[in-house]
Amino acid sequence: MSTFLVTGGAGFIGSNFIRYVLESTDHRVIVLDKLTYAGNRSSLEGLPANRMTFMQGDIADLGLLDELMPQVDAVVNYAAESHNDNSLNDPRPFVDTNILGTYALIESARRHDIRFHHISTDEVYGDLELDDPDRFTETTPYNPSSPYSSTKAGSDLLVRAWVRSFGLRATISNCSNNYGPYQHVEKFIPRQITNVIDGGRPRLYGEGRNVRDWIHANDHSSAVLSILERGAVGETYLIGADGEQNNKAVIETILEVMGEPAGAYDHVVDRPGHDLRYAIDSAKLRTELGWLPQYSDFRAGLEDTVQWYRDHEPWWRPQKAAAEAKYQLTGQ
Template sequence: MSKHLLVTGGAGFIGANFISQLLKHSNYYITNVDAFTYAGKIENICEFENSDRYRFIKCDIANSTELSIAFDQKYEAIINFAAESHVDRSIYDALPFIQTNVYGTFNLLQMVVAGKANKMIQISTDEVYGSLKPTDPPFTEETALAPNNPYSASKASADLLVRSYYQTHQLPVIITRCSNNYGPRQHGEKFIPKIILNALSNKEIPVYGDGLNIRDWIFVKDHCRAVQMVLEKGKAGEIYNIGGFEEKTNLEIAMAILMQMGKDSRLIAHVQDRKGHDRRYAVDSSKIKKTLGWKPIVPLREGVQQTINWYKQRHKREKVEN
């Protein structure tokens, strides 16, 4: 019997890569819903249109009337990638983050309660844990939530809502929290794409503050493999941290990319730091490694090169079209 999945936010960076993963490495039928806010792009999902295991429905998960259109069948699982996720945008206008990340998650949980899906996987972020000091051990699944910006606060709120539905209704839900993703299809405002795109045009590359903020980086395809494992083997009520084991300062990332691209490091320009800028993120992924057998397989340098190549091709196409 065919299994049908509902993927929310599947026109975004990680969601589109996840759909690509499933169409290539599974037999699932996929319904993709996306509202096409700033992060969702038609170009991210064009390659799926010819698949007989894929369909797209435009809707906003925060709008229960729109969302109900997608539930014309029962799903094996909902995988909730849909989110407003740009920290800078959340600082200046938090409302869309509350609407999508909190109320949208609530609407999806209600669908599971109503029997419209067998389970739900909530895709979250390491940012809900707050900030680490340089010598602190990485976050574990038991680390208390301490978000420091409106974006991470909205994701932490959604996570707590998901947890409450497990505790109250014994709803089959799972939460994943991943470190910083990079790779093809990512929005140009994000750190690594901005470095690549600016370098391609020999433009100044802005780096916040002293550039010594540390992030753990994971190639998006490694993240998608992890989510598929959680979908197929994860235990209800559990949280799984997903990390890349690649902690680097922002300055190190910028320098490495410029070196790989053969560009001058003088393109880097230090700019005023972001408000509430967390100093370091890092997650302990030993739980998912031990219980599900997952580990990242794409080294940072290799993943960055794949990402550079993808943006080079897109940059070349755009120059031809213009």
């Protein structure tokens, strides 16, 4: 049995990872979360109190981190500012959390010789042309295009430097777009689902040709646990489930799953600098660590996700009005 410090554990993919770990292993978890608007304490409700401890705090607080590190065997860093639109409106929180917060974590982990795993994104690689036969690999050069992706790229480089310069026992994973339970309604898939639940219409950026490589949050969680258990220190692993879909197809599938006409959506102004296509080659993770995704059927995973939002309105309802008000200010 190990004890993990999971930062950002009240957020979307962090809370899914905690649930996965507590349900599939005997490990313990200490959760550290600042509880910004994207963190939701209720995402951790119902989990065993004897195996999970919650602490509200900032990952940039070195004093707090130095108190926590001796209590854990590994750190899993999910804490991040991660919404592209928000980074275009106000980049500063992204620098504070993604750069300065990561620095504090790896510096404390180095001092206490704690195993460290850093969660990152495929957006650090920039984008691909729609007809490009290639996919991102661990050796693809970084080419971020937004304040969000550039600060995540910077945090990755900090981790790599601490591995090489100070011997930090760290790994990195870059994952494609996640979907599933407990995702904030400002994000693409839950926004469309909850719009339809409310009797409204989904909103599609531009023509909806932008392609994302979708992965269910449970598959992301199982991959991260595989890296913690079997990954080689100093290595980067790309996590993907071969789930490429363009945004138009995703909205049309959501509408069909929810019993609505496939064309019942509205086009809105496109996001500035909107990346065209992300695509992950996860061969290294699959061949070296033996990992495989369980949600290989995107439509089936989407059906489960739609049902979760239908069944958990008390969880997402308090977020909805504020999220839509922010989008209305930008005509989206």
